[in-house]
Amino acid sequence: MNPEPDAARAAYPTATSTEEFAANIAAVRARIGAAATRSGRDAGEVRLLPVSKTVPEERLRLAVAAGATFLGENKVQEAQRKAESLADIPDLKWAVIGHLQTNKAKYVARFAAEFQALDSIRVAEALQRRLEIEDRTLDVYVQVNTSEEDSKFGLPPEQTASFIAQLPAFDRVRVKGLMTLAVFSDDLDRVRHCFVLLRTLRDQLRQAAPDSVDLTGLSMGMSGDFETAVEEGATTVRVGQAIFGSRALPDSYYWPGGTGSAAE
Numbered sequence: 001m002n003p004e005p006d007a008a009r010a011a012y013p014t015a016t017s018t019e020e021f022a023a024n025i026a027a028v029r030a031r032i033g034a035a036a037t038r039s040g041r042d043a044g045e046v047r048l049l050p051v052s053k054t055v056p057e058e059r060l061r062l063a064v065a066a067g068a069t070f071l072g073e074n075k076v077q078e079a080q081r082k083a084e085s086l087a088d089i090p091d092l093k094w095a096v097i098g099h100l101q102t103n104k105a106k107y108v109a110r111f112a113a114e115f116q117a118l119d120s121i122r123v124a125e126a127l128q129r130r131l132e133i134e135d136r137t138l139d140v141y142v143q144v145n146t147s148e149e150d151s152k153f154g155l156p157p158e159q160t161a162s163f164i165a166q167l168p169a170f171d172r173v174r175v176k177g178l179m180t181l182a183v184f185s186d187d188l189d190r191v192r193h194c195f196v197l198l199r200t201l202r203d204q205l206r207q208a209a210p211d212s213v214d215l216t217g218l219s220m221g222m223s224g225d226f227e228t229a230v231e232e233g234a235t236t237v238r239v240g241q242a243i244f245g246s247r248a249l250p251d252s253y254y255w256p257g258g259t260g261s262a263a264e
């Protein structure tokens, strides 16, 4: 519907040195800071999660040297491969931020510190079983579909309360908040609406949430919309291209069937 214009994609230069990564990270943080100030928030409440999908390991090392300590990946196998090859870096953590098939829960349970796309009880069950085997816990965000697009993953907002009510059964899965992808659109009002919806939902659910479920977190905002997300209450922004550089392939490649896809 709204293919990302080539010009917009070309707008992010590829960082190829520690200095360039440090500059990009500082620039994103400055924009987070300005957005926080505009909305009366403290920038310290907002975590910047660099998203490194498609970026090769050598360049991830540069980003780590520039201060990255937590990296987000949307495909499990790619994330696991990178986690193994960067295992020599102390304290580097991984967040899986993309849809998970039940049969891949075992990998996530092994290496990830965080999983941001929980939207089914079957996946919660599979994670619980595997986390018990690994004797680990996992921080998770419940993914909500705020864009009313059928093709995207995430729970419909009206099903989120009953979903969350079932999660205390999975004690290895530590709920930290809600996550969403906004509509892919140049219309910032529509994008903002998605973020407002997630925040409003979080505020409602919080009142009735079971004790073991922490709904403080709001993971929302990417390179194209993170300032709007911060204005609307994001506690984590997931930023890839503005730190690493433009990806060669359009977003439709990573979110098959999603709108905003030029390839369909």
Ligand SMILES: *Cc1c(COP(=O)(O)O)cnc(C)c1O
Pocket: 051, 053, 074, 097, 098, 181, 221, 222, 223, 224, 238, 239, 240, 241, 242, 254
């Ligand atoms: C790739 C990705 C991002 C980051 O998108 P950029 O445009 O690179 O900032 C955020 N969230 C998810 C789920 C992603 O897959």
